Amino acid sequence: MTDAALAASAALAAELAKPIDPRTLPVRFSRLKQMARSPLHYWHACQTGDIEGGESLALRLGSGTHALLFGQESHVVVYPGARRGKAWDAFEEQHAGKIILTATEAKTARGIVEAVRGHDLARALMWPGSADNEIWYERRADWTRAGRACRSTPDVSYARDATVVVVDLKTTRDASPDWFCREAIRRAYHAQLVFYAEALGEDPHQCDLRIVAVESKPPHAVVVWQLTPGAVEHGQMLIGQWWEQLRQCEDAGTWPGYTQAMQRLDVDGDMPALIFGDDDSDGTG
Numbered sequence: 001m002t003d004a005a006l007a008a009s010a011a012l013a014a015e016l017a018k019p020i021d022p023r024t025l026p027v028r029f030s031r032l033k034q035m036a037r038s039p040l041h042y043w044h045a046c047q048t049g050d051i052e053g054g055e056s057l058a059l060r061l062g063s064g065t066h067a068l069l070f071g072q073e074s075h076v077v078v079y080p081g082a083r084r085g086k087a088w089d090a091f092e093e094q095h096a097g098k099i100i101l102t103a104t105e106a107k108t109a110r111g112i113v114e115a116v117r118g119h120d121l122a123r124a125l126m127w128p129g130s131a132d133n134e135i136w137y138e139r140r141a142d143w144t145r146a147g148r149a150c151r152s153t154p155d156v157s158y159a160r161d162a163t164v165v166v167v168d169l170k171t172t173r174d175a176s177p178d179w180f181c182r183e184a185i186r187r188a189y190h191a192q193l194v195f196y197a198e199a200l201g202e203d204p205h206q207c208d209l210r211i212v213a214v215e216s217k218p219p220h221a222v223v224v225w226q227l228t229p230g231a232v233e234h235g236q237m238l239i240g241q242w243w244e245q246l247r248q249c250e251d252a253g254t255w256p257g258y259t260q261a262m263q264r265l266d267v268d269g270d271m272p273a274l275i276f277g278d279d280d281s282d283g284t285g
Contacts, residue, residue: 011252014137019047020046020047020214022042022043022046022250022255023250024248025046026142026149026150026151027086027145027148027149027151027246028141028150028151028152029152029191029192029195029196030045030213031045031046031285032195032239032242032243032246033191033192033238034099034243035190035241035245035246036238036242038255038256038257039245039246039249039255039257040254040255040256040257040258041257042246042255043248043249043255044186057105058171058216060099060100060101060105061105061108061109061171061216062099062107062171063099064076064099064101064105064106065109065112065113065169066138066155066169067099068110068113069108069113069116069126069169070137070138070155071137071212072100075098075099075193076098076099076101076106076109077095077098077099077100077101078100078101078102078103078106079091079100079101079102079103080102080103081102082102083102101245107141108217111218111220112171112199112214112216112220114220115214115219115220115221115222116169116214116222118222119212119222119224121224122212122214122224123164123224125156125167125210125212125224126155126156126167126169126212128158128160128165129245133158133159134157134158135156135157135158136154136157136158137153137155137156138153138154139153139154139157140152140153141154141196141199141200143198143201145198145243146243146247148247150199152195152199154166154167154178154196154199154200155167155168155169156168156169157200158194160208163196163206163207163208164206164207164208165207165208165210166193166196166197166200166207166208166209166210167210167212168189168192168193168196168210168212169186169211169212169214170189170211170212170213170214171213171214171215171216171244171260172214172215172216173215173216174215174216175213175221175222175223176223177223178220180213180223180225181225184211184213184225185231185234188235188238189211190209190227190231190232190234190235190236191234191236191238191239192234192235193209193210193211193227193235194209194232194236194239194240195208195235196238197209198207204232204235205229205232205233208226209226209227210213210224210225210226210227211224211227212224212225216246230255260271
């Protein structure tokens, strides 16, 4: 390699090593809700383009299921073996840009699709027999909020009887009403639907906002949820709080974590059950 080529390569490496300014990226809900943890988590998500720290089975399965549901079967390829070794590396390189599922994962994705299509209410919502105009599947919406570029991709959206319907498909380990209701609030699914309604230029309170929850393991039970006015209002409140945090951080150019102050670890009240062995920590120390 010539000196000029080496210099160009070094310059490129240095440029790629520079942190990304979050202000240059459109605001996506998956990043915005990281503000619920801290601005530092939002900043990190902007650097990696990834929230969970790597491709997870849940993310891969969700992407594959969405593709199969919405007529994008050509985006999915099935690898017959394990995701390791030279054969896997070659297959992954050959199918770059595709959603690669193992045979087991593909079977699960097809089971989820069949379950959703077999549920009367879910099927009617996601594949309505009639709509006031075109039905959009995973249509990207680029829009501005308070002068800030945003980007959203609602799963399903259409107008019916002059009401905009927005449907979001969620795979979950438990779709039972008691469990999923708490999980949906904890994961801010209601705020996500509010964000989608805003992306479409609609008043969320005037929209029909739905979640189709389907279990990721057989028998893939399905439950359909509709946001209440209270859920919409709470979602708007969360987005407003996160948005104000984002504005302050972008203006200041700082992205603080949880706190700089010393915290006191105390035992107060009832003792929780002790954990021995594996837990959610990294196991060091």
